[in-house]
Amino acid sequence: MTALIHTILFLFFHVFVSSTFSSDADFYxxxxxxxxWVQHDPKCVFNKTILDSETIKSFPxxxxxxxxxxVNENTDLTSSQIKKYFSKLTWITGGLRVENSNLTDLAFLPKPEQFTFCFYCENYGVYIRNNSNLVAGFKLPAVYISGNEDGKKNCRFEVENNPKLNAGMMCNGTYLHTDTDIKVVGNLKNCGCTPDVVTENCLSEFAEKTYLAKGLHLTKLNETNQLIYLSNVNQITGAIDIQNTNARDLSFLKSIKNIDFPSVSSVVFNLQNNPEMTRFALPNISSINIPEGTKLFNFENLxxxxCLTIEELIQFFFRxxxxxxxxxxxLCNETGKNSSDLMMCGFESMNKLPNNCNIILGDLRVEAGDEMDIVKLDSVYYLFGSLTIRNTKLEKMENLQNLANVAYF
Structure with missing residues (x-):
């Protein structure tokens, strides 16, 4: 049998490189x-998987x-010891991960009194996470963190779960550049009210805002009536991260027209641990503009x-x-036609399948004796279920040439 099916398989799981490394191969x-990405002097490349008392001897x-x-739990260096090797350093192209470390400060970053130390982290990011000894009130060195100037590859700047850390000063313009996606949560103190950073305590200040330049990050929000303050937002540049809230859906973003996600391989849209969330319900899905590129979503523990509607899957996720x-x-329980005027049919058997189906819900099975009914699939564009063809006398499958997307979950 010659298969003439030209089908784009919509995959719900994606292999990706995250901000943490599961192996040395991922690191390299x-x-x-x-x-x-850039021209470089090989002598100035530091290619060690961890910074410790041995590897730091080869720091360029x-x-x-x-x-x-x-820098992690296996780093056997103090901040002052690291600083000796960083004394000449003014620019890091790449990124920094300080996770599960014993450091009490980040004073190893050089020249704290000058605005001269830079991270160019378009292709990675800065991650400061799960450091139990980083203390409240230490002064972060003046750091200029830069991504791509056109905003297409913003630098990820994430400061999470450092219980003694006053991280509020990490959110202001002294330390960050405009093309940076900020996530500062779970610390002793997080971001205060700043012009570009949305936090739970500052939602009322965004009542007139139409543009969020540093993404949307909401966590531990119980008073969902405050979400109305985001109803005028029509453009978001950066990642969207909504965790541990009582939000039921995303209908509060009723004016959204453009979402410009960063071009990274990590998650750019995260809905996680929102126990009251029963629908996606992002308004205007058919008219929302999203640039091409990597777009990895995570919908977890809702x-x-x-459920997701057929229209959401077709007009947003497939598109x-x-x-x-x-x-x-x-899949939400739906019948009849949707707003695209496409006919949806539940699958029982090829014999019972109507002739005018554009969308099939259920596991599609074509078996012996179904050869005469195969023409019923001529106008099928979307299948929400599995596809099985077995024990038939069919020689070709041109009747499935219009099938564009298959989703099975």
Whole structure:
């Protein structure tokens, strides 16, 4: 049998490189992406998977270093010891990860009194997470963190779960550049009210805002009536992260027209641990503009009844070629025609299938004796279920040539 099916399979799970490394191979793949992006002196590349008392001896004696610097629980150095090797350093192209470390401060970043130390982290980011000893009130060195000037590849700047850290000063313009996606949550103190950073305590200040330049990050929000303050937002540049809220859906973004996600391989749209969320319900999905590029979503630990409609899947997720890290969702129970005037049919058998179906719900099975009914599939564009063809006398499958997307979850 010659298969003439030209089907784009919509995958709900996607292999990706995240901000953490599961193996040395992942680390070197990320580092290669950094050094391949720009011209560099090989002598100024630091390619060690961790910064410790042995690897730091090979740290390049350069003003600009190309590296992903990893400080973690296996780092046997103090901040002052690290600083001795960083004394000449003024620019890091790549990124920094300080995770699960024993450091009490970040004073190893040089020249804290001057605005001269820079991260160029378009292809990685800065991650400061799960450091139990980073203390409240230490002064962050003056750091200029830059992504791509056109905003297409913003630098990820994430400061999370550092219980003693007063991280509020990490959110103002002294330390950050405009093309930076900020996530500062779970610390002793997080971002205060700033012009570009949305936080739970500052929602009322966004009542007249139409543009969010640093993404949308909401966490631990119980008073969902405050979400009305975001109803005028029509454009978001950066990642969307909504966690641990009582929001039921995203209908509060009723004016949204443009979402410009960063071009990164990590999650750019995260709905997680929102126990009351039963629907996606992002308004205006058919007219929302999203630039092409990598778009990894994560829908995880929502209400057990959380579901996606056919229209949402077709007009938003299929149209923008969205992939998922996790999708804890089911298909909403719908019948009849949707707003696109496409006919939906539940599948029982080929014999019982109507002739005018554009969308099939259920596992499509074509078996022996169904050969005469195969013409019923001529106008099928979308299948929400599995596809099985077995024990038939069919020689070709041109009747499925209009099938554009298959989603099975």
């Amino acid at each position: 793949a990320a580092l290669n992406k950094v050094v391949d 004696d350069c003003e600009t270093v190309f590296a992903i610097i990893v 209400h057990p009844d959380f 923008h070629k969205i992939s998922f890290q996790n999708i804890h969702a089911k």
